[in-house]
Amino acid sequence: MLNRFRLEFPSRPENVGLARVAVAAFAAQLDPTLEELDEIKGAVSEAVTNAIIHGYGNSPDGIVIVEGILYGDAIEVCVEDAGKGMEDVARAMEPEQTSDPERLGLGFTFMKTFMDEVKVDSVPGQGTRVIMRKQLATRH
Amino acid sequence: MLNRFRLEFPSRPENVGLARVAVAAFAAQLDPTLEELDEIKGAVSEAVTNAIIHGYGNSPDGIVIVEGILYGDAIEVCVEDAGKGMEDVARAMEPEQTSDPERLGLGFTFMKTFMDEVKVDSVPGQGTRVIMRKQLATRH
Amino acid sequence: IGEIRRYLRDNNAIRVSRSLRDVAYKALQVRDALASKNAREPSVNEIAAELKLPEEEVVLALDAIQEPVSLFEPIYH
Numbered sequence: 001m002l003n004r005f006r007l008e009f010p011s012r013p014e015n016v017g018l019a020r021v022a023v024a025a026f027a028a029q030l031d032p033t034l035e036e037l038d039e040i041k042g043a044v045s046e047a048v049t050n051a052i053i054h055g056y057g058n059s060p061d062g063i064v065i066v067e068g069i070l071y072g073d074a075i076e077v078c079v080e081d082a083g084k085g086m087e088d089v090a091r092a093m094e095p096e097q098t099s100d101p102e103r104l105g106l107g108f109t110f111m112k113t114f115m116d117e118v119k120v121d122s123v124p125g126q127g128t129r130v131i132m133r134k135q136l137a138t139r140h
Numbered sequence: 141m142l143n144r145f146r147l148e149f150p151s152r153p154e155n156v157g158l159a160r161v162a163v164a165a166f167a168a169q170l171d172p173t174l175e176e177l178d179e180i181k182g183a184v185s186e187a188v189t190n191a192i193i194h195g196y197g198n199s200p201d202g203i204v205i206v207e208g209i210l211y212g213d214a215i216e217v218c219v220e221d222a223g224k225g226m227e228d229v230a231r232a233m234e235p236e237q238t239s240d241p242e243r244l245g246l247g248f249t250f251m252k253t254f255m256d257e258v259k260v261d262s263v264p265g266q267g268t269r270v271i272m273r274k275q276l277a278t279r280h
Numbered sequence: 281i282g283e284i285r286r287y288l289r290d291n292n293a294i295r296v297s298r299s300l301r302d303v304a305y306k307a308l309q310v311r312d313a314l315a316s317k318n319a320r321e322p323s324v325n326e327i328a329a330e331l332k333l334p335e336e337e338v339v340l341a342l343d344a345i346q347e348p349v350s351l352f353e354p355i356y357h
C-alpha cells in the first residue's frame with residue numbers, strides 16, 4: 001500500500017462532485033491518462049449516486065464513506081453506505097436491473113466497464129460496500 | 141449547518157494537493173469567486189503542510205484530518221494532526237516565527253490574511269487543530 | 281520581497297488566478313497537441329507540466345466542466 005484516504009459526507013446529491021474530485025485528485029498520483037481518470041470518476045459517480053438514492057432513499061441524513069488506496073499501478077476505491085442494502089446482489093448487478101422503473105439500471109454495468117474488478121458486499125437493512133479496482137497502464 | 145465532510149489521509153506531502161482540491165470542490169457549493177477559492181486553497185495548503193512537516197516532523201505515518209462545514213454563506217475548515225503540538229501558540233502565530241531557520245514563518249500570517257478567523261488549539265505531545273472560517277461575499 | 285514571492289510560488293499559496301474553465305479548455309488543447317505529437321495519450325502529469333500547474337489543479341478544473349452529477353443517469357428525474 002502506497003497511499004490512502006478516507007472521505008465521509010452526508011448523503012446529499014451535491015456531494016457526488018466532492019467524491020469524484022477527491023478520488024480523481026488522489027488517482028492523479030498514479031499519473032493516469034484523462035481517459036482513465038474519466039473512467040474512475042464515472043465509476044465513483046455511479047457508486048456514490050447509488051448509495052444516496054438507493055441506499056438512503058434520497059434522505060440527506062445518511063453517511064457515505066469513500067476510501068481510496070493506491071497499490072503500485074492500481075487504485076482501489078470503496079464506496080460504503082449504512083442504508084437499506086440489497087437482497088440479491090448478483091441480480092441487482094445485471095444490466096437493466098433496477099428497483100426504480102424511471103432509471104436505466106446501468107450503474108453497475110458502467111462500474112464494471114470502467115474498472116477492472118467490482119465486488120459488492122451488501123446486507124439487507126445494514127448497508128452496502130462497493131469495492132472497485134483499476135489497474136492503470138504502466139508508462140514508467 | 142448545511143453540509144460537511146471529513147477527509148483523513150497519511151501525512152505525505154503528495155496529499156496536500158488532495159486536501160486542497162477536496163476543500164475547493166466542497167467550497168464550490170457556495171459559489172465563491174475565483175479569488176475566494178484561491179484564498180481558501182492557500183490557507184488549507186499552509187495548515188496541512190504545517191501538520192505534515194511540523195506536527196509529524198515529515199514522517200509519513202501520521203494521520204491528518206481535514207473537515208469542512210458550510211453555514212449559510214460561510215465555510216469553516218479544520219485541519220487536525222495528532223503530532224507534537226506547540227508550547228506557545230500565540231508566539232508561533234506571529235509573523236516570521238518559525239522553529240525551522242530554513243522557513244519563513246509566514247504560514248499562519250497567510251492563513252489569517254486569507255481567512256476571516258483562525259483559531260488554533262494545540263497540546264504539546266498531543267497535537268494541533270487549526271479552525272479557519274471565511275465568510276463569502278453574498279451574490280444571491 | 282523576492283524571497284516571499286518565491287515562497288508563495290513554491291507553496292502554491294498564490295498563483296495567477298485563471299478560471300477553472302480556462303484551465304480545463306487549455307488542458308484539453310494540450311492533451312490533443314501532445315497526443316498527436318507523441319502518437320499516444322498523454323498522462324495528467326504531462327498535461328500539468330505543460331500548463332505549469334500542479335496535476336490536482338488540472339483534475340479540479342476538468343471536473344468543473346463536467347456534468348454536475350452522475351454522467352449517465354440523472355440523480356433526480
Ligand SMILES: Nc1ncnc2c1ncn2[C@@H]1O[C@H](COP(=O)(O)OP(=O)(O)O)[C@@H](O)[C@H]1O
Nearest residue numbers: 050051054055092098099103104105106107108
Ligand atoms: N447502495 C445501494 N443500496 C441499496 N440498493 C442498491 C445500491 N446500489 C444499487 N442498488 C440496487 O441495485 C439496482 C441496480 O443499480 P444500478 O445498476 O446502479 O441501476 P439504477 O441505479 O439505475 O437502478 C438499483 O436499482 C438498486 O435496487
Ligand SMILES: Nc1ncnc2c1ncn2[C@@H]1O[C@H](COP(=O)(O)OP(=O)(O)O)[C@@H](O)[C@H]1O
Nearest residue numbers: 190191194195232238239243244245247248268
Ligand atoms: N501543526 C503543527 N504542529 C506543531 N507545530 C506547528 C504546527 N503548525 C505550526 N507549528 C509551529 O508554528 C511555527 C510557525 O508556523 P508557520 O507560520 O506556518 O511558519 P513555518 O511553517 O514557515 O515555520 C512553525 O515553525 C512550527 O514551529
Ligand SMILES: [Mg+2]
Nearest residue numbers: 046050107108
Ligand atoms: Mg445507479
Ligand SMILES: [Mg+2]
Nearest residue numbers: 186190247248
Ligand atoms: Mg508553515
